[in-house]
Every structure is written in C-alpha cells, then in structure tokens.
Amino acid sequence: MSENQGKTALITGITGQDGAYLAEFLLKKGYIVHGLKRRSSLFNTDRIDHLYQDPHIDNRNFTLHFGDLTDSTNIIRIIQETQPDEIYNLAAQSHVKVSFDTPEYTANADGIGTLRILEAVRLLDMGMRCRIYQASTSELYGLVQEVPQSETTPFYPRSPYAVAKLYGYWITVNYREAYNIYACNGILFNHESPVRGETFVTRKITRAVAKIAMGLQSKLYLGNLSAQRDWGHAKDYVEAMWLILQQEQPEDYVIATGVTTTVRDFVRHSFAELGIEVEFSGKGELEKAVIIDVDADRMRELGLNPEDIKFGDTVVKVDPRYYRPTEVELLIGDPTKAQTKLGWMPKYDLPALIKDMVQSDLQLMRKEEYLKKGGFNTLNYFE
Ligand code: NDP
Ligand code: GDR
Numbered sequence: 001m002s003e004n005q006g007k008t009a010l011i012t013g014i015t016g017q018d019g020a021y022l023a024e025f026l027l028k029k030g031y032i033v034h035g036l037k038r039r040s041s042l043f044n045t046d047r048i049d050h051l052y053q054d055p056h057i058d059n060r061n062f063t064l065h066f067g068d069l070t071d072s073t074n075i076i077r078i079i080q081e082t083q084p085d086e087i088y089n090l091a092a093q094s095h096v097k098v099s100f101d102t103p104e105y106t107a108n109a110d111g112i113g114t115l116r117i118l119e120a121v122r123l124l125d126m127g128m129r130c131r132i133y134q135a136s137t138s139e140l141y142g143l144v145q146e147v148p149q150s151e152t153t154p155f156y157p158r159s160p161y162a163v164a165k166l167y168g169y170w171i172t173v174n175y176r177e178a179y180n181i182y183a184c185n186g187i188l189f190n191h192e193s194p195v196r197g198e199t200f201v202t203r204k205i206t207r208a209v210a211k212i213a214m215g216l217q218s219k220l221y222l223g224n225l226s227a228q229r230d231w232g233h234a235k236d237y238v239e240a241m242w243l244i245l246q247q248e249q250p251e252d253y254v255i256a257t258g259v260t261t262t263v264r265d266f267v268r269h270s271f272a273e274l275g276i277e278v279e280f281s282g283k284g285e286l287e288k289a290v291i292i293d294v295d296a297d298r299m300r301e302l303g304l305n306p307e308d309i310k311f312g313d314t315v316v317k318v319d320p321r322y323y324r325p326t327e328v329e330l331l332i333g334d335p336t337k338a339q340t341k342l343g344w345m346p347k348y349d350l351p352a353l354i355k356d357m358v359q360s361d362l363q364l365m366r367k368e369e370y371l372k373k374g375g376f377n378t379l380n381y382f383e
Helices: 017-028 046-051 072-082 096-101 103-123 160-179 201-213 234-245 263-273 296-301 336-342 350-373
Strands: 008-012 032-037 062-066 086-089 131-137 183-188 220-222 253-255 276-281 288-294 314-318
Touching: 008 017, 008 072, 017 032, 017 046, 017 234, 032 072, 062 072, 072 103, 086 103, 086 234, 096 103, 096 160, 103 131, 103 160, 131 160, 131 234, 160 183, 183 234, 201 220, 201 263, 201 276, 201 350, 220 263, 234 253, 234 336, 253 336, 263 276, 263 288, 263 350, 276 314
Parallel strands: 008 032, 008 086, 032 062, 086 131, 131 183, 183 253, 220 314
Antiparallel strands: 276 288, 288 314
16 A cells, blocks of 8 residues: 555645646545635536546545635635645646736735635644645746756746745745745746646647648737747646655755747747648747648648648747736756755656647547537637
C-alpha cells in the first residue's frame, strides 16, 4: 500500500487545467480528493468528468463542493468538513489580459483568496497538520531584472493579475514565518496541455492550426509575436506541486524547463507538426505569416487533404487588440533548485508538448466538423 493511501487533499480550481491533472495524479497515488467548484449556469466540469463518482455510492474518493475563493465562510466550512492533509490553492482568475479588465475581482480572488485559505487554516488551528501549496507564477518577475529567473530574482509585476499574485506569494511566506504554517509557493512558469484554456496563446494557436489545416478557418489573429515564454507540460508541473509538499521543510520553488521560445516560433512549430511551413515577414502590426511549403505526404499520413492548403495564403495576422497595456517580454526559468532538492525533471520538451496539443486539437476539430455536417452548432469563439 502506498504511503499516501488515505491522505486527503483539497484542490481549489479543480475544474481548471492544473486542477484536473492534479486530481488525476493524486487519485492514482491513493489520495481522497475534494475539489472546490464554482457554481455556473452551465456545467463547467468537462476536464474532470472522467473522474466523477456518483454521490450515492459509498467510499467515494472524489467529491466536489460548491464554493468560491471570494467567500471566506464557505472556505472555512469546507476545510473544516474535509480536514485535508494538503490544500492545493489553484483557483484564480488566471488570464493576464482579462485582469486588466477585471482588476478588482482579480485582486479579490487571486490575492485575498489566498489569504482566506491561510486564515481558515490558522483559525481552525490546522497549521501543523495541513500543508498548503500556493499557485504562484513567473508573472511575478514581469519586467526583466535578470535571466534566467530563479527563487532569488527580484519581482516586478506587470499586470493586475501579477500584482494580486504577488500578494498571494508574500502572504503565504508571511503565514509560514508568523504562524509556523507549512505553506509553500510553487513559482511555475507557463505550462500548457491539450486541456489548456482556449484563450491562452498556445491553445489558441494549436486549435487554429488544426482548423486551418482542415480548411475550416482561414486566419489566426494574434498580439505580441515576440513575447518569449518558458513553456512546459501541465502533466509534469502537477507532479512538482505534489513534490513541493512532500519535503520536510516548507520552501518556495521555481518550476520551469529552462528553455524559452517566442510566440512566433510556437506558431511555426505548430504548423510544421501538420506538414505546413510558414514564413513570417513585416514588422509590428503589419507582421504576417504566409504558407511557403507543404509536406503533402505528412498531411495525407494525418488524414488531411493537402488541397485544403494554398501556397502564399496569409494564415497569421497581428491584431493590436491582443496587446497588453504592459507586457512581460521574456521569461526563462532556472529550475536548478527543483531539480536538486525535489529530484524533479520534466518529461516533455517543447516539441513533445506541441505534438500533444496539435494532435489533440486535430481530433477535436474532426469531431466539430462531424457535428457541423450533422447540422449542429459548434463552438466558433476565438478570443
Ligand atoms: P485555469 O484558468 O485553467 O483554472 C482556474 C481555476 O480556478 C478554474 O477551476 C476556475 O473555475 C477556478 N476559479 C476561478 N476563479 C475562482 C473563484 N473566485 N473561486 C473559486 N474558483 C475559481 O488555470 P490553470 O489551471 O492554468 O492554473 C492554475 C493556477 O496556477 C492558477 O492560480 C494560475 O493563476 C496559476 N498558474 C498557472 C500557470 C499556467 O501556466 N497554467 C503558471 C503559473 C501559475 P472555473 O472552471 O469555474 O472557471
Ligand atoms: P501568460 O499566457 O500571459 O504568459 O499567462 P498567455 O498564453 O495568455 O500569453 C503568453 C504571451 O503570448 C502573447 N500573445 C497572446 N496571448 C494571448 N492570450 N492571446 C493572443 O492572441 C496573443 N498573442 C500574443 C501575450 O501577450 C503573452 O506575452 C499564463 C497564465 O496561465 C497565467 O495564469 C500564468 O501565471 C502565466 O502564464 C505563467
């Protein structure tokens, strides 16, 4: 029997990308998993439906609770009821651009929400037996101070999201030092997957690339193509979250691959995965990408029709509406501490990540196409 058998974890943000992968990971380790889920007018559990258990069966090890990080009373109640050994605070308004539109809500959920979790654990006197993971972010580094960014690099947040997360970071450190609570920050660099939210740039690209290759969409509009990100796979990163909470001493860790790539190159590699070569030209708002070559054999091998693709077609254009008032231009993480102290090593590199996402979106678009042919409405929202 695993030493984790019967341990209880509470995951906030369980319906999100990381929450879904983490829930699956912990269940495999023998944990009893509780998740905090927001009420929504439509079902929002797509990513965890495969884990769902009928509430009428005995000995369930997966339970969802309605709640919200902006409501301290429900947080206190759920923590009291579930008595978790580990809390993973992943819930957040996690979109950087949206945080400029909803700064106050973002501060409330992402900043004060973290305080509400810590304060609940303190008030319930659970500090010594409940470990807390806080989902901190490479966005804290913001305006470049040094590269690669490590646990000692100074922070300079560049969005309401990052400022809210800065509060979350420091209140976690403060509760650890003031009340001896086992609480840690994972400073995670961007991590993606086939279930990444559709409005983050990687998923926006892989969905559009699949559609363009199938002849279902003509263009993809993006913002800053020169931004550089250290992209990893969410599957690898949830393992790091767990490892962080298994250490004797509570500490903060950078989780990253150490490799950075431009948005432009992510686009290029994504098209290449389907046998399509694109070339960028022009500058700023006039930059665009054009199809310059097609590997017809590769396309056919994937069940695609090379006739759907036309040489010289412009497939990517810049739309300034996706620019941010203040941008984070360059992120590249130094994961040395995580590698040496946690023994953490990512299994996916960028090509493997892109392959996983593009192939998955190709399957998804085939399903959409099938539904469309059957006369059903399909999702057509790309923001
Ligand atoms: P997602 O946006 O995919 O998921 C966010 C989750 O938080 C969803 O379950 C969402 O619920 C929930 N949520 C949002 N607001 C509230 C609220 N007020 N109360 C309760 N739940 C709420 O994010 P990721 O899975 O990608 O990220 C997980 C965490 O890690 C976030 O805190 C994010 O900021 C942070 N992070 C992410 C990185 C990444 O690259 N993915 C990198 C570094 C940090 P619903 O489904 O209903 O919207
Ligand atoms: P980010 O992720 O802001 O790094 O935050 P996102 O994928 O949104 O942007 C990455 C970079 O791509 C540029 N970009 C675009 N971004 C989006 N979303 N849409 C576009 O059309 C577009 N064009 C260019 C952006 O300007 C940016 O530079 C993510 C989130 O998961 C956070 O919650 C997390 O904390 C950080 O990663 C680490």
